[in-house]
Every structure is written in C-alpha cells, then in structure tokens.
Amino acid sequence: MKIATKFIHAGVEPDPSTGAIMTPIYQTSTYVQEAPAQHKGYEYARSQNPTRFALEKAYAEIENGQFGLAFSSGVAATDAVIKLLAPGDEVICANDMYGGTYRLFTKVFEKFGIKFHYVNMQQAENIRPHINANTKLIWTETPTNPLMNITDIAAVAAIAKEHKVLLCVDNTFASPYLQNPLDLGADIVMHSATKYLGGHSDVIQGCLVMNDAALRDQLYFIQKSCGAVPGPMDCFLVLRGIKTLHVRMQRHCENGEKVANFLRNHPKVGKVYWCGFEDHPNHAIAKKQMRGYGGMMSFELKDDSVDNAKRVLSSTKVFALAESLGGVESLINHPASMTHASIPREERIKNGLSDSLIRLSVGIEDADDLIADLNQAIG
Secondary structure, eight states: OOHHHHHHHTTOOOOTTTOOSSOOOOOOSBOOOSBTTBOSSOSBTTTOOHHHHHHHHHHHHHTTOSEEEEESSHHHHHHHHHTTOOTTOEEEEESSOOHHHHHIIIIIIGGGTOEEEEEOTTSGGGGGGGOOTTEEEEEEESSOTTTOOOOOHHHHHHHHHHTTOEEEEEOTTTHHHHOOGGGGTOSEEEEETTTTTTOSSOOOOEEEEESOHHHHHHHHHHHHHHOOOOOHHHHHHHHHHHHTHHHHHHHHHHHHHHHHHHHHHOTTEEEEEOTTSTTSTTHHHHHHHOSOOOSEEEEEESSOOHHHHHHHHTTOSSSEEOSOOOSSSOEEEOTTTTTTTTSOHHHHHHTTOOTTOEEEEOOSSOHHHHHHHHHHHHO
C-alpha cells in the first residue's frame, strides 16, 4: 500500500454498530460487565478504550511496526521507556536533544540510580567507548532538536544489536512520512504526537511503536500501571491529523527548502542548520534514511548578539513566537530561553547551541509570505 493511502486508512474501520466512517469518541470511564470478569474486552478506560486502540493501531501501521501505544504526552512516552530500566542501568544518549528529555533524564531518573552518558552521535562509533555491562539502552533523535544533526540509525542499530542493547529513536522531527526507524533496526520509535502527527497545535500526546511482543507487553504494563494515557477526544484529534500527514509534510518540505535557501543567501544571516543542504555534515546519511528534509531548521545571525536575535524573534508577523513545532502554522522559537532552557548553559554552549540560535518550524502557509516575514524581521 502506498504511503498516502496508508496514512488515510491506518487504524480506522467503519463503526460496526452504525457504519460511521470516523472512529467514534468513546467518552466513558468504565464498561458494564455481563458477570464478574466477563466482558467484551473492555474493563476500565485507563487500560482499554476503543478510540485509543484505533489510534494505537494507526501508530503501528504508519511506522511499519506491529504494536503501538499512546501516551498523554511525548515526555510520558519517554518516561515509559526509561521505566523499563532498574537502578544501576546505564543509557547512552545524544548530546543534542530536546530539553524536556534532558530534564527528565537528569532531574527525575538520575536520582533513581540510572546513569546517562551524553555522546555526539554524528559518528556512530562514538558510542562504543561508553558501552559496558550495565548499558541497557541507546536513546537518540534524528534530526536532532535544535541543531538538525543526523544520526545513522542503521549503524547505531548494528552496535546496539551487537551488545544486546535496546535502541529507541525519537522520530518527532522527521515523522513517519520521512523516516521509519524500525525499518533501519531500531527497537522502539517515540513520537511527540503533539507535533506533526496531530499537526494542528490542538492536542498533547505521545506514542511508542515496536515490533517485539514481549517489549510491547512490558510497555503496556507500564502504560496501564502508571496511567499516563490520553483521553479519547485527544486520540480522535490525532487520528484525524494522521489522515492529512502526507499532504502536510509535502508542503512542510517544499516550504522548508525555500526558507532554508532564503536564509542561507541573506546577507545578515550566518550559519543555517538544515539537513537538506549538500554540505550538511551528514547529508549523505539523511539522504539515505529519509525521504525528504522537512520544515525544521535553525539559524544564527552574523551579528549573533542575543539582543539582535531577540529583536528578530519579536518582529515576525506570520511566524508566531511560541514553543512546540509541527503545526500547520509557522513558529519561531528561542531554544536557549524556551525549549532548551532546562539544559545548563555550559552544556548548551559545549554542544553548539548558542544563546542567539533561532529555531523555525516552517508551516504550510504560502512560502513567499513566510520569506517576506523573515526578511522584514531580519531587516
């Protein structure tokens, strides 16, 4: 089945009682049982909900996986993966990552005795020196947030399998339209479905997708026991969003390329971080494992003062200054004070995230309007 057809029909069956083409919103907290422990597969809505089950099936299908699990946020999905571990276990993770992931690792799980190693994963071999008998998980995201670094998923997966270590890939920036990490050897794919999967900035949700049934059962137990599940209305909204993912991503990619090239050629713009450029350090890997380069990018001004960056951030009229990404509308963001503020400044600077970096989520508006807006804001 072609990708566009798959995204429109994934997880959705006509309602058997009415024939409704859209999955109903099962807004219920519990289910009547015929007798104690005799029911129709549904006991309590934290554990089972038909709307959520339809979405979880869709998650699996669009990522070419066997099993999907929905969570109340992307951070909740990440939290569930780390709860597979025990005190003394170690995780190797990318040194350039979403600030909320870093905050979860350092402020929540480190105090429970889990150790995290932060590694530049632009070269997969950088992982090897950090692997030991306690290593249980490799965590990466590609492209990374916000510097658009690329990790070779197949190369990292080969190292993970060699050492019998789980590999989880945060695929939020690429979306399943551009990249499918399970096909490249990953064990788990994580999404903040708040972003491209929902696509309309109206829902908070996360998901995990995997192929291994035992791993699914472990993660389902955590989902059910810890209770970070999304409500049925949120599931309905993401199901609806997935139906247009392919159309939206096509425009995100088209607009992203135009905006990235505009920025690169602007006399007042310095470095532009976008993995579609042929001189991007790992462009060849991006080209190999992705079907396009998306609408996420970051840039610095030649006059890279924080005040100048803030002037630009506050001057756009079409780009909205806000956290998040992946919606139909374009957003502009200051990682150092917004999405990545939880990472200590010395760590941000060491990893290449300057105080003046500006991140863009290029939406699906007319590209000429987006370019004109950036042009007047940069001045």
